[in-house]
Amino acid sequence: MNQEEQYSFSPLDSYQWIKKEAFAYIKAQQWIDEALFEDFLNAFEDYFKHSLQKTSHLIKNELDEGNVQFAVLVVALYEAFVKIGKDGKEAFKCVCLAINEPIAPFMEQNTEAFLTASEYPFKTIVEISKAREAFYFGKSFGFERLIDDDYGYVLQIKKCLFHEVLRALEHTFLQRIICQVDCGWIKGIKTALHNLHFARPTTFATGNTCQMWFIKEEKTEDIQ
Template identity: 30%
Template sequence: MTADHFDPTAEHHVPDPERDTTLLLDGFFEHLGATLRSHALPAELLDAVRERHSDLMTTNLSSAVDDMSHQHLRTTLALVAAFEVLRPALGSTAAVDAVRRAYVEPLAPAVRAATRAVLDESEDPFRAMVDMARAREQHFYGAGFEFRHPVDDDRRYHSDVHRCFYQEVLAANSASELGPVLCAFDQSWIEAIDPERHGFRFERASTIALGGTHCPFHFNRES
């Protein structure tokens, strides 16, 4: 599958939540099908996941506060549906791991490579990374998330998430244990940052899903 739509190297790239979510879910369900085969589980379980996803969307639709949160709802409830269907066969721990891999692995190489390309080709990698972070805050996350910026200057960009729509949806559907799965997707772009090469460091000490009061996304110049 292609991940060209996730390429931030494109000129005037602006995140498209609906397009990006559809691409993400296509990869998720494809990977999930492979997981069923690897565990010798019935292929029909994939249909059960899709059906459960549809049901969850119907019952949770009122929680979507804007168009962007509707897309986040699609993503989060796909994970919940897969977890509910896989848990009886695999157990909770293995089911969480299967959901994490299906969510992260399909697009991780493309996201990592695209982010690395932006940073490598930029005259100011720190500024390029901050610009990408701002674009996603403005055009991808929406009203279901609350961002605060206690520090924002030429050497530091600290973006703290104090409200996470993902975690709210998971809690409402008794699936808070899937929170770290959603956080894990960020490793795809985090691993593209080379502090020595790019002149800045990223730090995220904790997340709401891991019990923190907020999710700190902190970018700091080193040179």
């Protein structure tokens, strides 16, 4: 998969990719005794099916199908780990690693390459953000552009479908795992190379909203 394919992924594509990589990672880490692995898979399938039914009312369009299933994936993995005897803290850690570790390097490398190849990295990443707001996240998320000019783009996410799913399933404590997925592409922004600063001062894991700040940096003469 190249950079353009990454950004053309649908939510359902992403969910299927992350699920595949997560299970391969769990298997490779040997966190689960071979004798218990089938029990783990069965528990996952049961929790996933039940949780998806419980949150089906949140699916309003085609984009929601993949985004809801991704959030349900996180919950079902966590509950499956608990079912086979992991305590909550250990289950959280396992899910966080399984969801993020396999995909983070790819996202970082692709984002860096995409921005490095662009003549105007700031403009490029803002265009990507706006496109994904419409064609990846859609109307079940609530976006407000607090700043949108040639020097800065500040996006406030007032409603997050992932958070709505976790809230419906009473698993909002797993929000940090989902928010961490963004760290993959965030690390691909190299300030010195791309003349671009990024900050995320709050997320739904830390508050009641999420903000993403993209700030263009212009080179200036040193002031004596």
